[in-house]
Amino acid sequence: MNTNTYAQIINLIDKSQNILLLTHAHADADGLGAALSMYSVLKTLGKEVTVVTNDPAPEDLQFLPSIGLVQNTLTSSDDFVITVDTSETSASKIKYNVVDNKVNIIISPKNGTFDESHVTFSKGTSQYDLIMTFDSGNLEHLGPVYEQNTEMFFETPIINIDHHSSNTDFGTVNLVDMVASSATEVLFGLLKEMEKRQGKKLIDKDIATLLLAGIITDT
Secondary structure, eight states: OOOOHHHHHHHHHOOOOOOEEOSSSSSSHHHHHHHHHHHHHHHHHHHHHEEOOOOOOOOOTTTTTTTGOOOOOOOOOEEEEEEEEEEOOOOEEEEEETTEEEEEEEESSSSSSSGGEEEEEEOOOOOOEEEEEOOOGGGGGGHHHHEEEEEEHHOOEEEEEEEEEEEEEEESSEEEEESSHHHHHHHHHHHHHHHHHSSSSOOOHHHHHHHHHHHHHHH
């Protein structure tokens, strides 16, 4: 892969702090594996990172490391966000009701119990300074995430990482390798270059699992 493309991507990442990671609607192991791998690396580099795909991850992909981090909607700056830590206790069902002008959010645990220590609150944000897409041939493949926020995609730099020959090169920078097996394979090359420039190891056991899951399922 052209080292100049790697340099452009790394330069954009270095200049950005609040980064949005996206993959196509009805996401598979390749798109999710790539997005979650990059999430882990960017967090290591001290970035604020959000991973979004339009649909919940399939049940057979719940084994993927950090799969609980994936959101299914984009928040706006007017939103009030209630975050429940599921790293120790998994959620099996979420529902809500409104009683006496109060919204009750009910989370049923799959195992263990939830308490106040698992809950945090924050304001939503839509002020991303970089978007990275994975395994998506065009912006329309992102589904409602794109359709409902089209203005943001024209205002924000986009890094497009993919392996499909049908890719429309919609990004500000396009890392598209049509002979690669998967987006995760394409990303692996970028991560190795980032390791070299950072002078430290970035690919850990969980990232290796995510990358391999994408490569295996796409082949």
